[in-house]
Amino acid sequence: MNYKAVKLVKRPETNIEPDNFSLVELETSEIRDGEILIKQTHMSLDPAMRGWMSAATDSYIAPVELGDIMRSSGVGEVVESKNDQFPVGAKVAGMFGWTEYLVSNGTGVSLMPPELPAEAILSVLALPGVTAYHGLMEIAKPKAGETLLVSGAAGSVGSIVGQIAKAEGLRVIGVAGSDEKCRWLTEELGFDAAINYKTADLETAVREAAPNGIDIYFENTGGPIQHAAFANMNTFGRIVVCGVISDYNSTTPAAGPSWVHVVKKRLSIQGFAMPDQFHRFGELSQKVGAYLMKGQIQYRSHVLEGLESAIEGINLLFTGANEGKLIVKL
Numbered sequence: 069m070n071y072k073a074v075k076l077v078k079r080p081e082t083n084i085e086p087d088n089f090s091l092v093e094l095e096t097s098e099i100r101d102g103e104i105l106i107k108q109t110h111m112s113l114d115p116a117m118r119g120w121m122s123a124a125t126d127s128y129i130a131p132v133e134l135g136d137i138m139r140s141s142g143v144g145e146v147v148e149s150k151n152d153q154f155p156v157g158a159k160v161a162g163m164f165g166w167t168e169y170l171v172s173n174g175t176g177v178s179l180m181p182p183e184l185p186a187e188a189i190l191s192v193l194a195l196p197g198v199t200a201y202h203g204l205m206e207i208a209k210p211k212a213g214e215t216l217l218v219s220g221a222a223g224s225v226g227s228i229v230g231q232i233a234k235a236e237g238l239r240v241i242g243v244a245g246s247d248e249k250c251r252w253l254t255e256e257l258g259f260d261a262a263i264n265y266k267t268a269d270l271e272t273a274v275r276e277a278a279p280n281g282i283d284i285y286f287e288n289t290g291g292p293i294q295h296a297a298f299a300n301m302n303t304f305g306r307i308v309v310c311g312v313i314s315d316y317n318s319t320t321p322a323a324g325p326s327w328v329h330v331v332k333k334r335l336s337i338q339g340f341a342m343p344d345q346f347h348r349f350g351e352l353s354q355k356v357g358a359y360l361m362k363g364q365i366q367y368r369s370h371v372l373e374g375l376e377s378a379i380e381g382i383n384l385l386f387t388g389a390n391e392g393k394l395i396v397k398l
């Protein structure tokens with residue numbers, strides 16, 4: 069059977085361009101004992117892909133090699149099986165790549181409850197939720213009554229960080245790039261305040277939204293908000309650095325805030341990368357699932373149609389045109 073896949077063929081210099089990828093047609097091979105054929109149904113697009121496309125070898129994960137199928141996580145269905153653990157019809161998740169079909173021996177493939185929608189898996193229980201939970205609950209260690217500021221707040225990670233923080237009794241302020249996203253945060257997700265970083269005077273807006281200062285800053289974007297956050301941190305505040313998407317496409321990272329605040333306020337700053345926690349994914353996913361079951365986490369998915377849509381669609385993450393978790397439905 070013929071199927072389509074997308075290979076990385078050229079590394080981006082700044083922005084991701086369509087000619088970084090090549091759409092290819094491949095043929096499925098006969099599966100051997102122990103193997104399964106997976107038909108991918110939903111594929112996740114993530115900001116981290118920009119890093120995986122670069123040649124840098126000093127990161128937490130090796131780059132995608134030129135000529136290889138682009139790396140991604142996804143959800144699919146087992147359509148042929150010579151492996152008793154994964155019967156035909158099973159719903160599975162794993163690092164499947166930008167491809168309609170793949171053969172696997174089951175390593176790194178997880179069985180998913182059949183009743184769980186693929187959008188819920190990719191938007192909450194997979195990377196976004198476990199990232200939000202680990203960064204907030206295990207690194208920042210929030211206490212009820214504290215104030216949290218989260219950037220990229222209407223995105224897949226940020227929106228879950230804010231909702232878990234609300235469930236834990238914090239005051240939550242989100243920073244996002246449009247009035248519509250800010251409205252979603254306050255009116256539907258229950259954030260206490262939201263700031264549109266494209267139109268607000270950030271220093272004033274953060275001071276007004278956090279009159280008692282910020283105890284936890286959950287950093288998803290970098291950029292000017294970082295300066296306003298630093299300037300308003302409380303003594304012994306914690307800054308969790310999850311991502312800095314505003315720097316991913318630039319050759320020169322933006323200048324950061326002065327470290328004088330780190331000394332004066334005795335701040336802790338910690339970055340993290342979820343691949344370090346991959347062995348705990350099941351456990352962390354269950355913790356996030358508990359909030360979801362209690363109705364404390366809502367999500368929205370931004371679904372593109374067809375494998376080819378990933379080639380241009382990935383840039384929605386960098387323009388902010390995605391409204392919710394960016395997913396490709398195959």
Ligand SMILES: NC(=O)c1ccc[n+]([C@@H]2O[C@H](COP(=O)([O-])OP(=O)(O)OC[C@H]3O[C@@H](n4cnc5c(N)ncnc54)[C@H](OP(=O)(O)O)[C@@H]3O)[C@@H](O)[C@H]2O)c1
Nearest residue numbers: 115223224225244245288289311312313314340341342388
């Ligand atoms: N450490 C880890 O293991 C880990 C795991 C997963 C994700 N992450 C990081 O978490 C962050 C959020 O990822 P996500 O998957 O949840 O993506 P997302 O927030 O759903 O989408 C990316 C959002 O970033 C915002 N953005 C883009 N360019 C920006 C800029 N120059 N300044 C400010 N905001 C900008 C846009 O929202 P606006 O409309 O609000 O601008 C866009 O919608 C990323 O930095 C990602 O790399 C880290």
